[in-house]
Amino acid sequence: MSVVSSDRVDVSISNISTSSVGSNNGVINTCSTSSQRIKIHRRNSSDRNVIHTRMEDEDVHIEYIYNEEDIIGEGSFGKVYKAQQKGTNETVAIKEIVKEKAGSSGLRQLEKEVTIFKKVDHKNIIHLREVIESSKKMYLIMELCKGGDLANVLKREGAFKEGDAKVVMSSLAEAIKYLHQQGIMHRDLKLENILIAEEFTDRKDIKVKVSDFGLSTQQTYNSFENMQEQYCGTPSYMAPEMNSTYSYPVDVWAMGIIMYYMLTQYPKDNELNESISKNGPIFAEPQWKEVSKQAKDLLQSMLNRDPAHRLSSGEVLNHEWFTGKKKEHGNVLELMKEYRRQEKENEVSSSSDGEVPSAIIESEPVKKVGSIKQVKQKVDGSPKLHPLIKVTKASTEGLHKPKATASSSTKKIPAKTVPTKKTETSSKKEFTSKTKKH
Secondary structure (H helix, E strand, C coil), rough: CCCCCCCCEEEEEEECCCCCCCCHHHHCCCCCCCEEEEEEEEEECCEEEEEEEEHHHHHHHHHHECCCHECCCCCCCCCEEEEECCHHHEEEEEEEEEEEEEEEEHHHHHHHHHHHHHHHHHHHHHEEEEEEEECCCEEEEEEECCCCEEHHHHHHCCCCCCCHHHHHHHHHHHHHHHHCCCCCCCCCCCCCHHCCCCCCCCCCCCCCCCCCCCCCEEECCCCCCEEEEECCCCCCHCCCCHHEEEHHHHHHHHHHHHHHHHHHHHCCCHHHHHHHHHHCCCCCHHHHHHHCCHHHHHHHHCCCCCCCCCCCCCHHHHCCHHCCCCCCCCHHHHHHHHHHHHHHHHHHHHHCCCCCCEEEEEEECCCCCHHHHHHCCCCCCCCCCCCEEEECCHHHHHHCCCCCCCCHCCCCCCCCCCCCCCHHHHHHHHHHHHHHHC
């Protein structure tokens, strides 16, 4: 199992007096009693400046006002509260984690989550403002998403219309593309972890944010050796390959399941994921009659059992469902399949006109592809061959007849001796006699 360690940091501790200071623009807020503050000086300059504060639990409740009635979420190690910051009256969300419940493994997981939060800055990803630590608890101070999570919206409002689902999926794909560019795998994408920024009023203006990086991991570099093996996540969203080694495509699979739920309001359980893992999306529910073929094609591409043929997060955004333009395959294997299909069609067309194919295509390994134009070319009457494909000229006899002797192979057979369907028997005799003469 690959383990990604969090970035090391240098810390300096200072005692802060009882005065109250504004929190905007990275200025530290102090509570009403003396407490220790920890300023984190990062070795990685790409990290955001997130304040890390040491104070006692009672001081936290002086700084932020909330109680048990303000719970908006609950997990294995703690709870999430809606709170109000004293002095600014700003409403925030506080994730409160009990250290004893979390244990050493849970705290390491929390440390990874905080590290990832510090590295990301995107409009569709939840924003971490401050980390507070006491002897018994950890507090993550985050922006509050007033609209709740996508699971509750779906339960309350019913299935999304295709146009509204497109708004959500576009924002989600943007966030996941950004995470993957930063080398981050989420590994627990689900409806409950997609939050609605504002009070839900109109689906057309819905703004979503990805949250909960508790199971996320960051790749230090992309290679086979850095593939993940840890079995984790929510079963009804987990890609088939998570039973072995896997990488970024597991997030795309989860996006496909989320989109499926949004369009059908299918009951959330393992049955759907298990069915798709075996047979792919079938679109049997009556709701699919109103869904476009482009949306179905996108789902099939995101829910491909083979991660090598699954769309990447960037390719999802370039799909025809979003762009309105016919897709062009970005996968080299798909490009080669498309090319060979066109070749076959041209050979059939040429044969029907009485022409004989003039070349045999022998594939060679493709080492590097610079762009789609280098792989996929237009066919104008006769096939234009891929620049990385070896071409061997041969006649039709070479395709269908036994190999000639060494002496006879040095001479070419004139084009006029190429047999046609009408004179196949006589041509065979003529070819045999000419061979003997040579």
